[in-house]
Amino acid sequence: MSDDPVLFGLYVPPHPHPLLAPDQNKGWGELRAAYDECRRRIEESDADVIIVYSTTWPSIVGHQFQVQPEPEWVHVDDDFHFLGSMPYKFKMDTEFGNAYRDAAESRGLHSRTVSYHGFPIDTGSVVALSLLNPDNRIPACIVSSNMYANRAETIVLGKAARDALKAQGKKAVIVAVSSLSNRMFTKHVEPENDRIHSAKDEEWNRKILEFFEKGRLEDLSQLSRDIHGQIRVQKVVAYKPAWWMAATMGQHNNYDGEVLAYAALHGSGGAVIQLTPSKGSVGDKEFDEDDVEIYRGDRNVLTTGTGDMQASGGVDGPLDEAERPTEEDWDWKNPLEYAEDLYDEYGSTVVSHASGALGVAAGTVIAGPVGGLAGGIVARKKVSKMLNKDGAIIAENAPKAVGAYPHARRVGKLLFISGVGPRNPTDNTIPGGPIEDDKGNPLDYDIEAQTEACIENIRIIMEACDAELDDIIDITTFLVDMKRDFKGYNKVYAKHFEEIQATRTTLAIQALPTPIAVEMKVIAKAP
């Protein structure tokens, strides 16, 4: 039996038509039949909880989790009130809802539970739970879709669901409630005349369904921004359900996909789809966007330093004149201009990759985290000439950061290196072994090997900054088990740093973000 906490995932539409008017249109009836089939499959599963992420529950103050034990109301949709009322009484898994909230907070998300009589549960959640779990055989958890959340928050929200499931030892069926294309007709349409709003929406929907059928969920997640731009009316900042669903289901492409129904719902694309974890499918891909473990952003971006979207040199804008080195100093170009060069040379795909990396580096110094062709070009052509400038530095040969931070940052005559662990840059394995398995069971590991790898990673980053270990001034080391590991760590440390004589602090801490035993953070002289 699989140890995946998610038994299968469903993608279902939020509109009330399959619930209230399945007989009025052939497609609505087919969606209803597909819903009914999914209900049977859920009943036959071993699921302990149904987790619902509904795009029609927008929240603003973080993400919200419904934990009222038995919410009961008669719901009426704002637009489709003429189709009828939707009385409901659901059963919530309050224990899981609280655990999910805690897990989301642990991953850096602002989160809270709601438990109030009369709280307006949204149309999508009401429709999905009414059709998929009419007898409340399995308790549910409903989570909101934050209006302003983008990829990082949504990916982390999905991962938190897995955290909570693992912590409670529960199995879940997860449900993403969302349209495909969401452009509805803006006038009243008789049921028999319903159709997908446009040929373009239809073509995109078909493409998305093809991905689902092939089990390519992570690929869909990576395509989310394109989907949002092409067939989503801009009600919110991003098309998020694919992100949440992919993250909740483990971020890969190994699923058995089945499209049970697809039909128009007042012009939008409605589909009932099941994805079941599998060994087969098309295999993992090399993805474009960084993975995120912990959300470290601040949505009040307009008033904070490097995240200030409107400040000169901010993540979206070119550097202003005052920040630019003079032409006499070196052949300097704004990072965004490199993207234009790349476009001329290699076309839009390469540029979109490069631009993403440039954005990550906040419009400052880039050492090319993009990998592959584009990153290589950026690095070879210009990066070494840009290192004299203050700013963030991403070392392409170092282990990928586990959050929204650069490997290093130069400020004046100093280099600040982010905390570095022992992960192997090429395959993310941990030299000396991880300290625990996937279930949190402790494993034996080699602290000396981990410390060696840690120092090697520091050396790689220093090299990307045109510096070396000899330039290090101060070191802070974090150990998760001081009693066990200090001796081995100290031995390896002495081998590399005895002659350098940097100042040092060694701290015992409870945990690190990945299953490693040691992390080191350094300050060094800038070249």
Add this chain to the structure above:
Amino acid sequence: MIKGEIVLGCLAPHPPHLVYADNPDENEPTSEGGWETLRWGYARLARKLKTIEYDAIVILTPHWQTYIGTHFLGCDSFKSLSVDPIFPNLFRYHYNLKVDVELSEKMCEIAGEAGIITKMMRNPDFRVDYGTITSCHLLNPDWDKPIVTVSSNRNRHYYSVEVMNEQAQALGDACRKAIEESGKRVVLIASHSLSHRHFTTEAPLPEDMSREHIYNHSQYVWDMKVIDLMREGKMQEFIDLMPEFTEQTMAETEGGGLTWMMAAMGMPNYPAEIYGYQSVIGTGNVVACWDPDEETREMVL
């Protein structure tokens, strides 16, 4: 038949915080107060409203969002519990209100004749949005007048703020015509804030006024600019500027409320009465009204 008229137009923001701070019997949560500048302004405007004879309140709210045209409340009364989906900790209000269905149908009919997509909302289980409840409670806490809620059509999401502005003006023209034909004296309410960038976290004590301030200075500058236009009676200029204001401040004006009201009132060129300005969770809010009667119009602030 006597020609109906609009006797007052109010810009009445609806942060649920104001009802929470007011501690009315109808609201379940209780507070230690807060946002007094706005609430005192509201109280003063409510007193003015008590001196005016009128038959009904017509309110356009951005929290009844419809994508298939503009909808109008079409049942005689609604009684239920309104819970704010964003701030359920602050707003759980038991309401019992009457609807002027005759006036509502008239507006729906004439707007339809003008080419606007319309629909009457006849489902008795429908829950009236919290924007309507908040603005109406603060302006008329006795609930002694029937209301009509007009939904906020969100074609802005399909087209642009400019198109939304044009459609809201057409709706305003149609509503004025319906009111005139109804023979009734009507108070209009545009229920929304000005700048609408808001904080995405909440203070442990929501009414902690030491934590309250406008989201940022640019929002404040925009708010003051448009309030100056209100004071100077330059509403056509403000409406012309509305798309840019809406884009720059993420304002709820995207729902068309103020544009609708100003169009219905013939784009007033007389000064608005300003009753108070204050931020709520970072958003900019002004309580203001336009009084067509020169004899009762006053300089408040």
